[in-house]
Structures are given as C-alpha cells and as structure tokens.
Amino acid sequence: MQTRPRVVVSVEASADGKVALTREAILMHQPSAGLWAAMTPSAADPVGIDVLATVREQYGCNAVLEGSGSLVPEDGVPEELPAYDGDTAELYRHFLPPDITGQASPPHLWFTVVDSRGRVRWTEKHENWDALVLVARSTPADYLAYLRRERICYLVAGEDQVDLAQGMVAMGTELGVGCVLSTAGGGLNGALLRAGLIDELHLTLAPALIGGLGTPSVVDGSPLAVGEPPTPLRLLSVHTDAGGSVRLHYTVVRG
C-alpha cells in the first residue's frame, strides 16, 4: 500500500455543527463573515489557536486543503475562459514546474484546492505559499490550459471527480507533503471521511445555533449505508473559555 500524508481536519462550527450560515453564501463574503465572527463572544481566555502553526510544529505540515465550495458559491458562475484548441493529451498530466516545486519546504506552503469542475479563478499571489489544484480527467481542458498559463501547479487524480486518496498519495510522492491540514467545509470533509482519509479533527464550537436543513455542517457527503458504523474518535483534549466556546481535539480510532 502506498503511504499518504497525515490528514488533519480543522473546522469551526456553531453548537449544532453548522459551518456556514446558509448554503448560498460563503463565509469569506459579507454579510456572512461579520455575522459568523459575532457568534464567538470575546473572552480573556480564548480557546482559539493557530491550528496550522500547531500542525506545522507537530507534523511538519506543509499543505492546506480547501474545497472549491469555500471559494466559489455552489451557484456561482465563474468568469469564462478562452477556448483551448491545442493537443489536450499533455494537459492531463501533472503540472509541476521545477522552479515552483523546488522551493524549500518549510517554510513553503501549498494552498491546495479540490476543483474538478474548474471553478476557481486565481487572482491573488502570496509570498509564502503556492497554489496547488487537484483536478480530474473530467476537468475542462480550457481550465487546465488556464492553470498552465498562470503557472499554477496541478495534480491529476481520478476520473469524474478528484480521487482524494490518489490525490493525497500524489501530494506525498510528487511534492514530499507529509501532512495536510484540511480547512474545508462539510462537502470535502465528508468526501475525506468516506475515503477513510481523516486522521485527526480540531473542532471549535461557538455558543450559537444556526439550524437549517441543507446548511453545510462539519461533515456532510454521502450518508452511511444502513448498518454501517460511524467512525469512532478518541478525545485528545478539550478546552472551554469564559465566552462559552469549546475546542475539541480528536484522533480517529482505526479498527
């Protein structure tokens, strides 16, 4: 069996486990961002920690993983891309230019997004991290050509959707990633769970209720089959603060 990076999930939720206010509005945008922040009362002894710094120190974590749903609303219409009329065969190979992949790591960090539908447009460049996109054989050629023009690295894993297990293994073998911190929403966390890829969970709960059937929660994805058991967790630590927030840290118990 090929080894894969450790996968640590970090998520902030309301007390009823919702990770967004509605399915339509992503948290990065107003008014959701402000309303979300207001759910956590300030406290002299806040439970919040920098999970990325923690896992960097603990596991040498050098990649963050996001779902496309964190960056683009489900009903969002991405800016149209020019049509690609060249030979597409080369596009469906990993794109890993050595001048980008050869950087020292750490401190170098991969900001990785799962995006088989080619929805994310990359308009910002950051000094301390590079974008990495996980795509599939179904990803439009126009999008892969766009990533190549923008010199954004990508790994091809899976057919209709990104095969997350394959993607994780490729991140390890192609880029030397030993630990991935998922800061995704429920859709990607659910897919990671069903693929048996979650090793640890940092969960911070705010003292508020959101409710709403269909509002993204900590782990969504496909339901369990009848008779299929839940994934057991072992509690590693719990912290509470005077504002009423709770931070839980679990490890997944493997059978």
Ligand SMILES: NC(=O)c1ccc[n+]([C@@H]2O[C@H](COP(=O)([O-])OP(=O)(O)OC[C@H]3O[C@@H](n4cnc5c(N)ncnc54)[C@H](OP(=O)(O)O)[C@@H]3O)[C@@H](O)[C@H]2O)c1
């Ligand atoms: N509170 C928090 O800590 C937190 C953290 C992150 C996000 N959020 C919020 O949560 C909301 C987004 O949550 P969401 O559940 O809609 O989006 P999401 O978690 O981004 O889920 C969609 C992503 O999962 C991928 N995916 C889904 N099923 C898959 C499968 N079977 N195999 C492979 N990949 C699969 C999709 O890939 P494709 O793109 O390839 O289809 C897409 O990248 C937003 O409002 C965001 O602001 C909250």
